[in-house]
Amino acid sequence: MKRAIVVGGGISGLATAYLLGEKARSAGLELEVMLLEKEKRTGGKILSIKDNGFLCEWGPNGFLDNKPQTLELCRQAGADSQLLRSNDNARKRFIFSEGVLHRLPENGPSFLASKLISWPGKLRLAMEPLIPQYQGEIDETLAAFGRRRLGDEALRKLIAPMVSGIFAGDPETMSLKSCFPRIAELEAQYGGLIKAMIKLAKKKKQDIAEGKVVASAAGPGGVLTSFRGGIQDLTDILSARIGEAAVTLDEQVEKVAKGSTAPYRVISDRGELEADAVVLATPAYATAGMLQGLDAGMAALLNEIPYATMTVVCFGYRRERISRDLDGFGYLIPKQEGKNILGTLWDSSIFENRAPEGHVLLRSMMGGACFPEYINLPDEEVQKRVQADLKTIMGINEPPDFVKIFRHEKAIPQYTVGHAKRLAGLEEQAKAHPGLILTGNSYRGIGLNDCVAAAQRASDEAIEQLKNR
Ligand SMILES: Cc1cc2nc3c(=O)[nH]c(=O)nc-3n(C[C@H](O)[C@H](O)[C@H](O)COP(=O)(O)OP(=O)(O)OC[C@H]3O[C@@H](n4cnc5c(N)ncnc54)[C@H](O)[C@@H]3O)c2cc1C
Structure with a gap:
């Protein structure tokens, strides 16, 4: 057996x-799949903590x-009946700018009516179709792209908060084509974003008229989806499907080397195992450590992928302590506003059952690539700063009834300028190691x-390699 x-x-x-187990079965391939995890639990960045009736997400809150x-x-793992869709009001997202929470406009008329962007800023945005298509060779930053196509104000108030909301990133260093490849493609294909929107809307109309199936997700970004027990249900269900015998916890892999009876030997703090295929689904810096001896060139490229820090601050309140409505998803804050937090998710408005009856749960993010030093703040200082920001932004004068603070020293990989070149280098060098596959959030999307x-691509590639061995 392989x-x-x-x-x-x-x-x-x-x-x-x-997926490897499922694909091997359907290909009639006899395969033993083993998963090694260094922590005492599976889930990685996914962890749903239940405390005092609150459900606090340590990392992601949905997909x-x-x-x-x-x-x-x-669906495949039989987990779809337990899915929980976010409430409809979670479509409403806000940006805090110049002392006010502005609803993020979702269409042309609401954009014109919004006071988030000034009239000169709106005019600059309206000129976007006249901006020539990018002809440069260099990997453009998100900031350069934003300034060039949409103007400085849109960069500050729309693009930068979005980059901090998704990547906890700094638009001045992040690569457009690596972070948002679709946007780069739209410019290349249609000559601009507004032109692309018009053409795609026309095509959608035509498809509907011709009876073709068209995605019907509510809102431009789709509906945020999780589970009643939190997003950890997803990783718990997958662990259970893989099977207890195949998952080993508390085993830290130290090295991947050439094997003697099989192509690879995986060396951990518990012993050694030989394998026909090895998939490294670890953060880039951890993968680099494992590959140092086998391929120092790959390790060097992996070590070039930086990570942003993040502090997640959960505050629970009795509902009557908050005077404003919490009808929405939450808000993001442009850096120029000089706040400590990057934004706040109104978690108990997004999903039901995230707070006990009569209470609300707010989750604020601090740090990211623009404020790396915040990870070192002690709990009391973090709480003081978040309370101060929530007072100015949401008018909450009272201290929270419930507090939980989580720190991620290496929260999110940053696809900075040169990321695509690094990936191309990794791909080239990986050709020397058939059956050794890298996957995870460090490469093509977080x-x-x-x-x-x-994971689909990695499991396909592994099955292909195993079949040919
Ligand atoms: C605060 C926060 C909020 C987020 N919000 C969202 C969101 O709402 N929606 C969304 O889609 N995404 C979100 N993301 C991104 C998303 O959570 C991550 O990109 C994703 O969970 C990463 O999964 P992964 O398996 O690639 O990596 P990880 O979750 O980091 O898993 C890697 C695993 O490898 C293990 N490991 C490391 N070294 C070794 C070793 N030597 N031996 C054995 N095991 C090892 C680690 O312990 C870990 O379990 C968020 C991320 C953060 C930090």
Whole structure:
């Protein structure tokens, strides 16, 4: 029997191990799949903590249903009946600018009526179709792209908060084509974003008229989806499907070397195992450590991928303590506003059952690539700063009734300028190691959907290699 070892039990590793087992079965391939995880639990960045009736997400709080990957995996693993869609009002998102929470406009008329962007800023945005298409060779930053196509104000108030909301990133360093490849493609294909929107809307209308199936996700980003027990249900279900015997916890892989009876030897703090295929679903810096001896060139490229820090601050309040409505998803804050937090998610408005009866749960994010030093603040200082910001932004004068603070020293990989070149280098060098596959959020997308899509590709590649061995 052949053996495949998956290292790392976050969503990427779990999805890869589960899919590998399923694909091997349907291909009639006799395969032992093993997953090694260094912590005493699976889930990686996914962890749903229940305390005093509150459900606090340590990392992600869901995935968007406008891409099919995670939904499809849930269906395949028999987890779809337990899915929980976010409330409809979670479509309403806000930006805090110049002392006011502005609703993020969703269409042309609401954009014109919004006071978020000034009239000169709106005029500059309206000129977008006249801006020539990018002809440069260099990997453009998100900031350069935003300034060039949409103007400085849109960059500050729309693009930068979005980049901090998704990547906890700094638009001045992040690569457009690596972070948002679709946007780069739209400019290349249609000559501009407004032109692309008009053409795509026309095509959608035509498709509907011709009776073709068209994605019907509510809102431009789809519907945020989780589980009643929190997003950890997803990784718990996958672990259970893979099977207790195949998942080893508390085992830290130290090295991947050439094997003697099989192509690879996986060396951990517990011993050694030989494998026909190895999938490393670990963060880039951890993968670099494992590959140092086998391929120093790959390790060097992996070490070039930086990570942003993040502090997640959960505050629970009795509902009557908050005078404003919490009808929405929450808000993001442009850096120029000089606040401590990057934004706040109104978690108990997004999903039911995130707070006990008569209470609300707010989750604020601090740090990111723009404020790396915040990770070192002690709890009392974090709480003081978040309270001060919530007072100015939401008018909450009282201290919270419930507090939980989580720190991620290496929260999210940053796809900075040069990321695509690094990936091309890794791909080239990986050709020397057939059956050694890298996956996870360090490469082609950090969303749960991206991790599951990458797991599909990794499991396909592993099956192909195993069949040919
Ligand atoms: C605060 C926060 C909020 C987020 N919000 C969202 C959201 O709402 N929606 C969304 O789609 N995405 C969100 N993301 C991104 C998403 O959570 C991650 O990209 C995704 O969970 C990463 O999964 P992964 O399996 O690739 O990596 P990880 O979850 O980091 O898993 C890697 C695993 O490898 C293990 N490991 C490391 N080294 C070793 C070793 N030597 N041996 C064995 N095991 C090892 C680790 O312990 C870990 O379990 C968020 C991220 C953060 C930090």
